[in-house]
């Protein structure tokens with residue numbers, strides 16, 4: 001498993017505002033979108049392209065286009081939905097699949113309540129979006145789902161992660177081609193499974209308490 005933690009003052013600045021408990025939902029949503037676009041730049045570094053010949057107004061030249069089949073972007077509902085627009089801004093030709101997951105706040109175990117993905121993911125470049133990698137249970141289950149459908153490589157973009165979650169993910173995805181791109185790696189999990197210092201419940205901050 002490869003882990004890339006962003007190291008850029010613009011990302012750290014935006015994350016600081018996001019972490020601030022006084023930041024209201026509309027600002028939180030806008031910043032989430034901006035952060036994903038910045039992280040997607042790193043996450044798509046390995047996207048496969050093929051050469052094409054085009055005609056500029058001046059001459060013929062060789063460029064590239066993103067290879068077929070189109071990349072698949074999978075936001076994990078709810079909170080991952082807040083990252084979708086920022087991602088497809090950078091990858092406008094991507095297809096979008098959905099996974100709905102919720103973590104039981106007592107046991108911290110995730111359950112999947114919705115799934116809308118292509119049956120066959122072989123040859124697909126898959127990008128999973130979820131702002132929070134806490135215990136790692138939700139992301140491990142999502143990545144496992146994609147590999148079971150035939151994916152060969154999965155890249156996940158998360159705004160924040162806890163070391164405990166990364167460790168679990170590393171163990172559960174051993175031998176698989178997985179890349180994790182993070183806005184920041186935080187200190188730890190608290191006794192309720194929340195990331196410290198974190199930003200609270202990302203889904204609630206984006207969409208309100210349910």
Ligand SMILES: O=P(O)(O)OC[C@H]1O[C@H](OP(=O)(O)OP(=O)(O)O)[C@H](O)[C@@H]1O
Nearest residue numbers: 078079102103133134135136137138203
């Ligand atoms: O790493 P884990 O311990 O599994 O926790 C992380 C998960 O928790 C949050 O979702 P939540 O269950 O709060 O659902 P929501 O997005 O609907 O708020 C978050 O968006 C992740 O999916």
Ligand SMILES: O=c1cc[nH]c(=O)[nH]1
Nearest residue numbers: 134194195200201202
């Ligand atoms: O800190 C956390 C942990 C799990 N889910 C969140 O939204 N925040």
Ligand SMILES: [Mg+2]
Nearest residue numbers: 201202203204
């Ligand atoms: Mg939540």
